Amino acid sequence: MSSPVLAAGGGGAACEEDANLREPLLANGDSGALATVVVANAHGSGGGGVKVKGAVKTKDGYWVDDVHKLDARSSAADLESGSERPLLFSNKKVKASLLYPYRVLIVIRLVAVFLFIGWRIKHHNSDVMWFWAASVAGDIWFAFSWLLYQLPKYNPIKRTPDLAALRRHNDDDQPDGGSILPGIDIVVTTADPVSEPVLYTMNCVLSILAVDYPVDRYTCYLADDSGALILYEALVKTADFSALWVPFCRKHSVEPRAPESYFEKEGMIYTGRSPSDLFVKDYQHVRREYEKFKVRLETLPRIIQERSDVYNNCARASEPKASTGPKEASNNVTALNFDRVDARLPMLVYVSREKSPSYEHNKKAGALNAQLRISALLSNAPFFINFDCDHYINNSQALRAAMCFFLDPREGGSTAFVQSPQRFENVDPTDRYGNHNRVFFDGVMYALNGLQGPTYLGTGCMFRRLALYGVDPPRWRPDEIMVDSNRFGNSMPFLNSVLAALKQERRIAPPEIDEAFRAEMTMVVSSSYDDQGTDWGRGTGYIYNIATEDIVTGYRIHGQGWLSMYCTMEVDAFRGTAPINLTERLYQIIRWSGGSLEVFFSPYNPLFSGRRLHLIQRAVYLNFTIYPVTSLFILLYAFCPAMWLIPDEILIQKPFTRYVVYVTIVVALIHIIGALEIKWAGVTWRDWWRNEQFFMTASLSAYPTALLHMVVKPLTGKGIHFRVTSKQTTAEEDDDKYADMYEMRWVPMLIPVAVVLFSNVMAIGVAMGKTVVYGGSWPPERRGHAALGLLFNVWMMAMLQPFALAVMGRWSKRPAILLVLLPVAFVVVMLVYICVHAILIKFLPFIVI
Numbered sequence: 001m002s003s004p005v006l007a008a009g010g011g012g013a014a015c016e017e018d019a020n021l022r023e024p025l026l027a028n029g030d031s032g033a034l035a036t037v038v039v040a041n042a043h044g045s046g047g048g049g050v051k052v053k054g055a056v057k058t059k060d061g062y063w064v065d066d067v068h069k070l071d072a073r074s075s076a077a078d079l080e081s082g083s084e085r086p087l088l089f090s091n092k093k094v095k096a097s098l099l100y101p102y103r104v105l106i107v108i109r110l111v112a113v114f115l116f117i118g119w120r121i122k123h124h125n126s127d128v129m130w131f132w133a134a135s136v137a138g139d140i141w142f143a144f145s146w147l148l149y150q151l152p153k154y155n156p157i158k159r160t161p162d163l164a165a166l167r168r169h170n171d172d173d174q175p176d177g178g179s180i181l182p183g184i185d186i187v188v189t190t191a192d193p194v195s196e197p198v199l200y201t202m203n204c205v206l207s208i209l210a211v212d213y214p215v216d217r218y219t220c221y222l223a224d225d226s227g228a229l230i231l232y233e234a235l236v237k238t239a240d241f242s243a244l245w246v247p248f249c250r251k252h253s254v255e256p257r258a259p260e261s262y263f264e265k266e267g268m269i270y271t272g273r274s275p276s277d278l279f280v281k282d283y284q285h286v287r288r289e290y291e292k293f294k295v296r297l298e299t300l301p302r303i304i305q306e307r308s309d310v311y312n313n314c315a316r317a318s319e320p321k322a323s324t325g326p327k328e329a330s331n332n333v334t335a336l337n338f339d340r341v342d343a344r345l346p347m348l349v350y351v352s353r354e355k356s357p358s359y360e361h362n363k364k365a366g367a368l369n370a371q372l373r374i375s376a377l378l379s380n381a382p383f384f385i386n387f388d389c390d391h392y393i394n395n396s397q398a399l400r401a402a403m404c405f406f407l408d409p410r411e412g413g414s415t416a417f418v419q420s421p422q423r424f425e426n427v428d429p430t431d432r433y434g435n436h437n438r439v440f441f442d443g444v445m446y447a448l449n450g451l452q453g454p455t456y457l458g459t460g461c462m463f464r465r466l467a468l469y470g471v472d473p474p475r476w477r478p479d480e481i482m483v484d485s486n487r488f489g490n491s492m493p494f495l496n497s498v499l500a501a502l503k504q505e506r507r508i509a510p511p512e513i514d515e516a517f518r519a520e521m522t523m524v525v526s527s528s529y530d531d532q533g534t535d536w537g538r539g540t541g542y543i544y545n546i547a548t549e550d551i552v553t554g555y556r557i558h559g560q561g562w563l564s565m566y567c568t569m570e571v572d573a574f575r576g577t578a579p580i581n582l583t584e585r586l587y588q589i590i591r592w593s594g595g596s597l598e599v600f601f602s603p604y605n606p607l608f609s610g611r612r613l614h615l616i617q618r619a620v621y622l623n624f625t626i627y628p629v630t631s632l633f634i635l636l637y638a639f640c641p642a643m644w645l646i647p648d649e650i651l652i653q654k655p656f657t658r659y660v661v662y663v664t665i666v667v668a669l670i671h672i673i674g675a676l677e678i679k680w681a682g683v684t685w686r687d688w689w690r691n692e693q694f695f696m697t698a699s700l701s702a703y704p705t706a707l708l709h710m711v712v713k714p715l716t717g718k719g720i721h722f723r724v725t726s727k728q729t730t731a732e733e734d735d736d737k738y739a740d741m742y743e744m745r746w747v748p749m750l751i752p753v754a755v756v757l758f759s760n761v762m763a764i765g766v767a768m769g770k771t772v773v774y775g776g777s778w779p780p781e782r783r784g785h786a787a788l789g790l791l792f793n794v795w796m797m798a799m800l801q802p803f804a805l806a807v808m809g810r811w812s813k814r815p816a817i818l819l820v821l822l823p824v825a826f827v828v829v830m831l832v833y834i835c836v837h838a839i840l841i842k843f844l845p846f847i848v849i
Ligand SMILES: O=c1ccn([C@@H]2O[C@H](COP(=O)(O)OP(=O)(O)O[C@H]3O[C@H](CO)[C@@H](O)[C@H](O)[C@H]3O)[C@@H](O)[C@H]2O)c(=O)[nH]1
Pocket: 189, 190, 191, 192, 196, 225, 362, 363, 364, 367, 387, 388, 389, 390, 457, 458, 459, 547, 548, 549, 550, 588, 591, 592, 595, 722, 723, 724, 725, 726
């Protein structure tokens, strides 16, 4: 089935915009004129006390302006005189007083690691030589992958869009009062109305419809990969509700513009300028209407079911009487005064593509390529951005922010995509499973920003359409570009649209939709279109057959020499949900790490492809594709504590004390470097620590599983499965918002991590027992070794704390229980050991434990 339908047209009277209504939330701008007024939580009782919050404080303490990054061509004086295109973003680099010590420490650690490995190889002396050899190989691997990880961080860059400048030059300056901002095609992907709740998908759509961007310059597409009637009907209801929601947002400068998140806020955040009592009236009306809208969405499954039943029952009878459900009153828009508000809506399109058993539909990448093609026929905007359905626009200026980078005179023309960080809002306050991933989103991404640019992260990333098509950046672009059907497929209108896109033209009005056009659209969205010997999924569009279509697609684009930019805003541009259930989270990690390995064994291997890739950027991509291998050596070390269960003392490396000193230095340096890194990245110690902990848990579960998948792939021929991350929570029947976090499903990949946890508990108990039984007779040296060994056990336990909590299920609501539970377990094991020992000594003295 494929049925592109225009659900809501961009029409409506163009009201003259009130200048006052055009300045919402300039968090990154310089307007400063708006105070944020928080109307105390009203819940229908009218606005109480009015508090005025001060301006938002920036957290940029460790960053300074980077003057070198400014192009001499466009000095500030030029800009003011208007003789040059304006600069639309500023660059910051890390303060010298932080950056230099950071670099020095990295060099120190590099030296320490070399000395350590040299020392180990020289002293090849161990109780178990194979183990020694394996662990030396492990240390060399750790050193190599650390280098790949650390090297790119020598010069992080932070960029701040200048929204006010963009507005001045693209909206306000125009003689006819219109805007000259380029067009954007926006796509929301969804694949399953059950595991991806319809309400959140519709909130995403609403946040797009209400975004602050000229309505006639963007189009919103819903890519429904499930082909579910419910999503189509929900979208129609959403279009209806948006006629109220969107002008309301514009009138009162409401933020965020996803109603679910907006109404969840404690107070009514109000930044508009009409008197607050008028606002309260409007707010209450819209809130009531939103509640009704939600009820309508909730009853959809039942209504559709009933309607189908009626239809099926009547199908045999002569006249089917399908019900469309109760007739609803519409939003009652007229209840509000939108006199001086722009009430127009952008074009909204529902697309569902044909899937058939005889064609591979290529999951998300296939869905996005289909959207690229159909949007080319309908609107052909030069820019394209996609959202996962569980993400939404949190800052109405977000699209403008991304545009600052594309329209900047310095490197704008060579910029292929602008990625924003992924931020999540359903994560528990302690972020038990490291869902926020701040070390990655803020540490690694700022680092890449100083190189060729951040990687594409799958959602909230705005592309230049041409870069997605596989066209080279202007510097290397030939004069004549081949637009042929071998590459793009057989649709003539589509081929023409590519030529138009090359000239960066945009058709503002959607074309006449007749039968022929409908047939063309049906053809370009179907999966069979890709299959006819075209380049889609390889050199054109999003890449197929790799579970992390995002990383690899970004890789191909960087390899052609394009740049990318990382766009951060004071108020998060976008927000989404993350899996807070450990099993779901680990499945996601399998997909990511398995996808990474797939890239390594594909034509996109960063060692051999991507000819215009910056050298260090190449190191980053190499690291991205091989990091799961590290888990093999971590597994090896993680089973060390089990040695306590053996009667003899086994030393992995002799002299042991010297070895431990070395290990301690090398590990401590990582944390000292981390302490400086979290400062410039602006993340907390907890973020850092959670990241370490989660890496350990994944290294003992998801990463080895992904490796196993890769090993059996040549046999089974199956890649890593794109299993849609379940967003459904059990929270609805439960008062606890984080109920889902306590529901861990036992799956085979959890076996190694469970065994390591269990053997650590046993080992510590046995170690205590041995100390009681033999401790007195041990020479001091051995006692020292024992103490160091125990330290390692304790560290391992600390790393596995989140997993231990997951095992505890609901009991983990009070994590302190672990502090009681564990010592009790140790003592029990110790007592058992002492008893068994005593019994054996008495009756079977030849068995030593
Ligand atoms: O056949 C499919 C499968 C998935 N999707 C969509 O893909 C998106 C991402 O899927 P999800 O299960 O939510 O994956 P996550 O693990 O949350 O996604 C992360 O990882 C993916 C790569 O593995 C990236 O594409 C995502 O952007 C990134 O947020 C969702 O909108 C899905 O509806 C489709 O459209 N068609």
